Amino acid sequence: MSTTAEETHNKPAREVADEAARRRTFAVISHPDAGKSTLTEALALHAAAITSAGAVHGKGDRRGVTSDWMDMEQARGISITSAALRIDYGDCVLNLLDTPGHADFSEDTYRVLSAVDCAIMLLDSAKGLEPQTLKLFEVCRARNMPVITFVNKWDRPGREPLELLDEIEQRIGLRPTPLNWPVGIAGDFRGLIDRSEGTYTKLTRTPGGATRALEEHLTPEQAAEAEGETWVQATEEMELLGEIGAEFDEKSFMAGESSPVLFGAALPNFGISKLLQTLVDLAPAPPDPVDAKGERRPLDAPFSGQVFKMQANMDKAHRDRMAFVRIASGRFERGMVLTHANTGKPFATKYTQAVFGSERSTVEAAYPGDVIALVNAAALSVGDTLYAGPKVEFAPIPSFAPEHFAVARAKDSGRYKQFQRGMAQLDAEGVVQVLTSDVRGEQAPVLAAVGPLQFDVVSHRMAEEFNAPVELAHLEYTMARRTDADSAPAAHALSGAEVLKRRADGELLVLIHNKYRLRVIERDNPDLVLEPLLAGGAD
Numbered sequence: 221m222s223t224t225a226e227e228t229h230n231k232p233a234r235e236v237a238d239e240a241a242r243r244r245t246f247a248v249i250s251h252p253d254a255g256k257s258t259l260t261e262a263l264a265l266h267a268a269a270i271t272s273a274g275a276v277h278g279k280g281d282r283r284g285v286t287s288d289w290m291d292m293e294q295a296r297g298i299s300i301t302s303a304a305l306r307i308d309y310g311d312c313v314l315n316l317l318d319t320p321g322h323a324d325f326s327e328d329t330y331r332v333l334s335a336v337d338c339a340i341m342l343l344d345s346a347k348g349l350e351p352q353t354l355k356l357f358e359v360c361r362a363r364n365m366p367v368i369t370f371v372n373k374w375d376r377p378g379r380e381p382l383e384l385l386d387e388i389e390q391r392i393g394l395r396p397t398p399l400n401w402p403v404g405i406a407g408d409f410r411g412l413i414d415r416s417e418g419t420y421t422k423l424t425r426t427p428g429g430a431t432r433a434l435e436e437h438l439t440p441e442q443a444a445e446a447e448g449e450t451w452v453q454a455t456e457e458m459e460l461l462g463e464i465g466a467e468f469d470e471k472s473f474m475a476g477e478s479s480p481v482l483f484g485a486a487l488p489n490f491g492i493s494k495l496l497q498t499l500v501d502l503a504p505a506p507p508d509p510v511d512a513k514g515e516r517r518p519l520d521a522p523f524s525g526q527v528f529k530m531q532a533n534m535d536k537a538h539r540d541r542m543a544f545v546r547i548a549s550g551r552f553e554r555g556m557v558l559t560h561a562n563t564g565k566p567f568a569t570k571y572t573q574a575v576f577g578s579e580r581s582t583v584e585a586a587y588p589g590d591v592i593a594l595v596n597a598a599a600l601s602v603g604d605t606l607y608a609g610p611k612v613e614f615a616p617i618p619s620f621a622p623e624h625f626a627v628a629r630a631k632d633s634g635r636y637k638q639f640q641r642g643m644a645q646l647d648a649e650g651v652v653q654v655l656t657s658d659v660r661g662e663q664a665p666v667l668a669a670v671g672p673l674q675f676d677v678v679s680h681r682m683a684e685e686f687n688a689p690v691e692l693a694h695l696e697y698t699m700a701r702r703t704d705a706d707s708a709p710a711a712h713a714l715s716g717a718e719v720l721k722r723r724a725d726g727e728l729l730v731l732i733h734n735k736y737r738l739r740v741i742e743r744d745n746p747d748l749v750l751e752p753l754l755a756g757g758a759d
């Protein structure tokens with residue numbers, strides 16, 4: 221049968237739509253120690269994406285999912301940068317973008333969330349909502365992002381399931397809709413009931429306390445016989461859920477108002493297949509992107525993508541700088557020449573790589589939802605758009621509320637030129653936000669960060685890469701508020717606060733010592749414009 225000209229013409233468009241439809245791009249948000257690396261490993265193992273268990277998990281050796289590119293990172297044994305992990309599962313391609321889980325997180329952590337369509341909120345069953353989870357959740361909320369909740373470590377003593385659900389609803393206003401229900405209390409965990417199918421999966425521990433659990437499937441009758449009173453209690457709790465209307469609801473899930481909840485345990489690999497299936501069935505595929513003018517761009521429009529993260533010094537020998545781009549529309553083919561929207565200049569993609577844990581392999585083609593890494597990307601900054609065909613530009617990625625501030629000075633005043641160049645570069649890359657004021661002068665910019673680790677990266681790179689070692693003097697401020705030109709004179713007169721201008725966008729920020737000081741300022745100056753910034757912040 222011959223194909224018509226129209227069919228031939230439409231083939232690439234159909235291909236892009238089909239490829240996008242089978243992709244799920246997501247991140248795991250959690251507090252350190254909730255089990256993110258263990259879960260990542262379990263997901264990857266379960267989906268058979270990686271062969272060796274040790275490749276992902278382990279505090280001292282996280283190189284499977286993250287990178288070991290920087291000396292400092294190796295020395296501290298933590299991940300400073302985020303990478304993407306591709307997990308093939310059935311017909312689906314799951315792109316898991318890593319948000320560094322260390323307490324010293326940085327703006328990178330937040331920015332990753334601008335490149336995903338869905339988040340898994342991972343909770344420790346004994347701890348519930350913890351501070352870092354809450355901060356990251358705020359970013360998801362600001363974007364109305366769908367969130368799937370996974371209550372982990374159910375094999376250990378923990379809290380009551382109903383109490384955990386109540387905490388989610390009360391503290392963050394997210395309506396929990398459990399998809400499965402645990403039989404047996406945390407610590408004496410027997411198995412999980414699938415709420416929609418009514419089936420029971422019994423947890424069978426392997427002899428000798430081995431950590432690989434086996435899943436045994438029972439009918440409700442078999443389960444009632446096997447679990448006795450515990451089963452009765454679980455089914456009663458489930459009936460209660462039915463009465464309070466905790467049923468999955470697609471519309472409110474997609475709006476970020478309700479969250480399907482799964483109970484499980486990543487370490488013994490229990491409840492992981494349900495999580496994978498939930499991602500496939502419920503998590504959204506990449507949507508049509510919306511450009512800076514608010515116009516929808518069809519997925520099958522020519523290639524477009526946005527830089528959500530920059531990383532430098534990955535290869536010492538080449539001193540390269542890499543830009544991680546999330547594809548928004550179209551098919552990417554290696555070798556394509558793209559246009560950099562900010563400058564209108566061409567950008568060659570001959571050496572583009574796909575990112576898979578620490579492995580970097582050359583990518584031939586990629587689709588919406590995928591992450592590609594562009595090398596030699598010194599001209600690019602976080603938030604920049606690259607496109608093929610007619611011009612398109614996406615809205616910048618918002619900067620997040622800094623909580624740490626330090627004055628930077630060149631240690632050697634003779635190296636001021638290098639100092640300035642370095643500061644401009646690190647600002648453009650989004651390593652820190654650089655703030656200036658006439659009072660302090662150009663020679664003493666104030667660096668603003670979400671996590672103090674960002675300052676270490678600045679010190680390291682200024683010395684190693686720009687040959688301009690810096691001295692950092694920490695400031696006592698812990699929060700920033702946005703003000704406007706009309707309010708600036710009054711803001712300048714405040715005591716215990718300081719007005720600075722962000723270099724990147726000219727935004728005027730008022731730095732304030734703490735929330736008590738803020739309250740006093742707000743009380744005494746009711747007309748002053750002091751707007752909160754997105755996420756983070758001690759407020």
Ligand code: G4P
Pocket residue numbers: 250251252253254255256257258259277278279321372373374375376484485486487488
């Ligand atoms: P993180 O990336 O979120 O920081 O957490 P990570 O996976 O490193 O897990 C933190 C600790 O919690 C680890 O123990 C891990 O084995 C344990 N853990 C994770 N999921 C589960 C679970 O479902 N059940 C149980 N019982 N434990 C779990 P660790 O002793 O701190 O580290 P390690 O020596 O095992 O690496």
